[in-house]
Amino acid sequence: MKKTRIKHIAPKLLSALVATSILSVGSVTAADNLLVKTKQELGSVNAVINGLAAQHANPNASFLRSITAANTNTRPELDTDITDYHFKDGQLSVSGRARGIANSSFILKGNTQSIKGYLIRHDTQKAYEYSTDAKGVVSVVEVAISKIIPDLDDQWLKATTVNNLAGAIHPVYSPMALRQAPHIGPYSNEDVTKLESKPGSAWVFYLNHSAVMSGSTPLNGVTKENMYRAWQIVADQYSMYNINITTNPAVYNAAKSANILRTGVINFVNQDGRSNAPLSSFGTTSAGTLYRNPSSGFDYGYGIGMTAAHEVGHQMGMNHDRGGTGGEYFEGIAAYQWGPIMGNYWMGANWAASRWTWSKGEYNTASNFEDDLRIMNVNESIPYVTDDNPSGKALNIASNGAISATNNFGQIERTGDTDAFTFTVTGSGKLDLKIDPIEYFGMLDVDAKIYNAAGSLVASSNKAVNRSAEFIALNLSAGNYRLVIAGGAEGTPQNGFSNYSSLGYYAMQGSLTGTTTPTDVVLTSGIALTGQSDTTGTWKYYAIDVPAGKTSVVFSINGTNGDADLFTQLTNKPTTTTYKCKSDGATSVESCTVNAPAAGRYYLGVYSYAAYSALTVKATVN
Structure with missing residues (x-):
């Protein structure tokens, strides 16, 4: 295996891999070079935005020349073509x-108070950074290209060995990964x-x-499971x-049309090279x-997936976490x-229980103290998902004591979040x-x-370098208990x-033997509970937890015999x-919807007007 074919290659090879014909843009004088090494002021944010708007309206114009007309040293290699322009409600995005120059890229983004961006020219391996100072003045200065594209630094090759990748x-x-969310669980022919x-x-x-x-078929012998x-x-x-990671171009184009500032894109290419x-x-x-x-030497899905997560992190605004050897x-x-x-x-590629997370430089040798989670949430305005368990919920225990991962799962969404199950x-x-x-x-x-009812700790588990928690044959006396997951x-x-950054989805599986008080049968949104039956004149109840901000919750039952009626209520x-809503027709096929539901636990009650069997019960939160 050749080291030059591993994930990244040295920067001088990059332009050769993606080389295109270069058009001349004029000579650069020594004075020009001196000028760009020092900061060149371009004017106010509004002047720059107005210049960009004028160039968008007239592609042959130059926003730089329009705002620096009196400056005879305006550099022609900083002239740009605008391919995408968005300015709405004071928010700017220009690409x-x-x-x-085809092999180059230019962006500016921000608002009416501050804009930032860059121009990258791969033909000359140069980069120029635009920024706004405290007085609202926009300027441009030449910077090292690795400041804008961090992974053009070839030190990665020196820190990684072939053995790391091959092993x-x-x-x-996890056997509990059962599509509790669309991205969870093994490939299933999607x-x-x-x-x-x-x-x-x-x-x-x-x-x-x-x-x-090639259509829906991967090239180069890569499988759909890899993709x-x-x-x-x-x-x-x-x-x-709350960001949709998608491979569907229609979804991306619709979101981009609605608000480009809420979108991003990374391109897979059919070449070897150094991802960046x-x-x-x-x-x-x-x-x-x-x-x-x-x-x-590494699996396409695993290797490319990790690389994509890293590179998307750069696109979100994060630099490398440095230090150590x-x-x-x-x-x-x-x-x-x-x-x-x-x-x-890749340095931990042979760790069986590896965890690679976002960071804020807490480890001893850190030199980058950026708060990754804050960068995405505050700087890029990407919201966290809604807490799925803000005030606790009942552990779903079947009548035989079984605790199933299908009905007992959750997500730790933010630093310090805890989920409680009673x-x-x-x-x-x-x-x-x-x-x-x-x-x-x-x-x-x-x-x-x-914890027990008095709030005393009964047992705890956090298995070292294993990532799971486990309670084995834990004896519990009569009483109320609270399981807290963090x-x-x-x-x-x-x-x-x-x-x-110890965040993400978890699920629970096991059993509670002995005499227990039956708990609510908690439904999972969109997943049908089958095989339900009851005798005439009786009730069966089911529950679903609805987070804040949802548009509707749809309740339904479906059976081919008897007469089951459907009723719902909050709390x-x-x-x-x-x-809250009901459906009580003459069959066991019923459905009703609660629009703009308040957050909380909703109960679905099935009343057996006439005995039924093989009934399916479902609730879907939209």
């Missing part, structure tokens, strides 16, 4: 390239050209793999945010680049099998319960604690990791006279 241990799916992690979200990141596909995993890893790493992405290009059409590297790319902490995804994730033991009980992180390339380290930590933040169990 393009150096005038007449890579791929993640293993159309890999239409994958979406959060359908309907206004924030969209597009993984454009059209260049490595699924590449998408899945990116969806895992960004699952705490321009810093802070989310909110524009300036794309990152993912090279295929089929001979580099890895220099530009921190190599992680082997004792805890942890490292930052913006470091060198249950009651009326006699003596024995709990066997395992709690797994269920995302393929997840970040969650599960910490679980059980993001875990190991070691210390300086030598280990904190719960800063309390419904009756035939007290309900």
Whole structure:
């Protein structure tokens, strides 16, 4: 295996791989070079925005020349062509390239108070950065190209060995990963050209793999499962945010038309090379680049997925997490099998329980103290997902004591978030319960604690370098209990990791034996519960937890015999006279909808007007 075919290549090879014909844009004088090495003021933010608007209206114009007409030293190589222009409600996004230079990129984005951006010219390996000072004056200065495209630094090759890649241990799916969210669980013959992690979200990141596909079939011997995993890893790493990671161009184009500032794109290319992405290009059409590297010794889905998560991080505005012996790319902490995804994730390729997370530079040798989660949430205005368990819910325990991952799962969405599940033991009980992180390339380290009614800690679990929590044959006396799940930590933040980015989905599976008080049968949105039956004149109740901000919740039952009627209510169990919605026709096929539902637990009551069997019960939150 040749090192030059591993994921990244030295920067001088990059332009050769993507070389295009270069058009002359005029000579550059020594005075020009001196000028750009120092900061050149362009004028106020409004002047720049007005100049960009004028160039958008007249593509032959130059926004730079229009605002610096009196400056005889205006540099022709800074002239740009605008390909995408968005200015709405005071928010700006402009994308393009150096005038007449295909192998280049240009962006400016911001608002009427401050704009920033860059111009990159791969033909000359030069970059120019635009910024706004405290007085609202926009200026441009030449910077090292690696400041704008961090992964053009060839130190990565020095910090990574072929053995690391060849011995890579791929993640293993938890048996509890059962599509609790669209991106969770093994490939199941989905159309890999239409994958979406959060359908309907206004924030969209597009993984454009059209260049490595022939229709819906991957090229180069890559399987659909590989392509699924590449998408899945990116969806895992960004699952705490309300952003739809998609491979569907129609979804991306619709979101881009609505608000380009809420979108991003990275392009798969059918070449070997060093993957890279321009810093802070989310909110524009300036794309990152993912090279295929089929001979580099790692699985396409796993390797390309990790690389995509890293490069998308650059597009969100994050620089490398540096330190240790890895220099530009921190190599992680082997004792805890942890490292930052913006470091060198390949240095831990042989760790069986590796966790690669966002970081804020808490480890000892850190030199980059950027708060990754804040950058995405505040700087790029990407919202967190809604807390799925804000005030606790009942643990779903079947009549035989089984605790199923289908009905018992959740998500730790933010640093310090906790999810509580309550249950009651009326006699003596024995709990066997395992709690797994269920995302393929997840970040969650599960910490679980059980408290009694007095608030005293009964038991806790956070398995070292394992990421799961487990209670085995735990004896419980009669009483009320609360299971609290949180993001875990190991070691210390300086030598280990904190719960800063211990985020993601988990599920629970096990049993509670002994005499217990039946709990609510909690439905999973969109997943039917089958095989229900009851005798004439009786009730059966089911529940579903509805987060804030949902548009509707649809309740339905479906059966071919008897006469089952449907009633729903918020917080309390419904009756035939007290309900939010009902459907009580002459068959066992019923449906009703609650629009703009308040957040909380909704109960679905099925009244058996005439005995029924083989009934399906479902609730779908939209």
